[in-house]
Amino acid sequence: MSEVRVRFAPSPTGQFHVGSARTALFNWLYARHTGGKFVLRVEDTDQQRNTPDALQALMDGMRWLGLDWDEGPEAGGEVGPYFQSDRGAIYQEYIEKLKASGRTYEKEGALYFRLEGERYTEFDSHLGQEVEKVKAAPQIIDDMIRGKVERAEERDFVIVRSSGDPVFHLVNVVDDLTMGITHVIRGEDHLSNTSKHCELFHALGAEPPRFAHIPLILKSTGKGKMSKRDEGALIEQYIAEHFVPDAVRNYLCLLGWSPKNDREIMPINEIIRNFDFGGVSQSNAKFDHEKLTHMNAEYLKSLPIEAFAEKAAQVLPAQMVNDVYPEYLTDVMGLVQAKVNRLTDLPSLVGYFFSDSFENDPKVGEKLAKKSDPIVKAKDIRAGFALIEDPNWSVEALEQACVSCADAAGGKKFDYFPMLRYAVSGSGGGPDLLPMLKVLGKNRVLDRLDTYIGGVNS
């Protein structure tokens, strides 16, 4: 059995769509699973849209997802060039072969591929005119996901435009042939055109590769397949929003593929080991941004605290973290790591750890004022905290102080909690209170209690 060779053949337009990313991913997984080669081939025949920037964005996106290629731009390889724009001579050579085989003819300046079979004329409602059709023998597509699919082409088709440029169907087949591609893994939107490709392979005296047409990713709301304009459709967006790349990749793996053992959050090695076309779904899947976000949160939680703090530092405003000890940042992040879904939620979550000028939530303030004497309580607990001698300002010492105050007032320690939280953070929710006070430190806590006491009186 010869080595598996798969390819991802994007047309770099500057935007890396999740659908393309998943096609790349499944190719990559199959190559890694089988120990084969993953080829990156750039379909840059559309000079208008394909810029160096666009290529860079595509490669950045692939690398961000951890999809490394064995042959292609910046990697080299034996069967290049890997840019279609550099392969003109190769296409010409194969066009000549096709001409020599007698399967082509010219019409209105374009070169057509001629189907074999009985010809007839018919009105085509889609084209709105009479066209010549052919009763060609059906091509049998050997698809690893869908089994044997039979489809017959019924019209001759253009392989070289009157401008002299070869069309997609031709270059795709020639490239796959000359690059020794053994398995073509692509979106189901290509399935109907595969019969054209099989015709061309056979006309060139070659056996078509095996195919795997993977289901499409559909819009999460509304109809049709996902497009670049839909929310969450672009890999660039996840990079910009500091998603965990492994989380995005993990989610994409599960969109249309299942390990069939109820496992979802998996290290990539486990996915590679289990990846197989038997696990690929035959039906299309809707994109679910919430599940992706959940998966991102899971990956965030499992990060070592140092790594989490490092990532957090990238999304927090510079003035927040610049003149702060790294240990302080790590401590703060330890408080919120398990609670955050996206890193970009962080700034609004932890502002009060870094600045005294935080917003007070008026609703929480009102609710607090309705309870009994928050100011008296604040004064009591402020006095109690001031007496703490433990230089570590530990959670235990803080709790003890609360208990003492509560005993003296004939209440419970929790009587002070909502007020304390509001006084130091302006908010009604957040991390566990006592650890949060410890991280904030004695000076900050006492100062903010003073502000609260004074602020409410005035």
Add this chain to the structure above:
RNA sequence: CACCCUAUCGUCUAGUGGUUUAGGACUCCGCCCUUUCACGGCGGCAACACGGGUUCAAAUCCCGUUGGGGUGACCA
């Protein structure tokens, strides 16, 4: 209009003729924990599109209908 693909909870899916009161995950809801909460624990709602067959037995096989998706370019 034609051709091709497809059809299990709202969503992603497990299920390849009997082990299934159809399992897991996201979402949602409830309870517990916490007199905070965006964490955690426990629990709940929720599906085999429809109609025919085949079979002792069908979510699973076949046919049809309906729904969804794709393709039908001198785009890729």
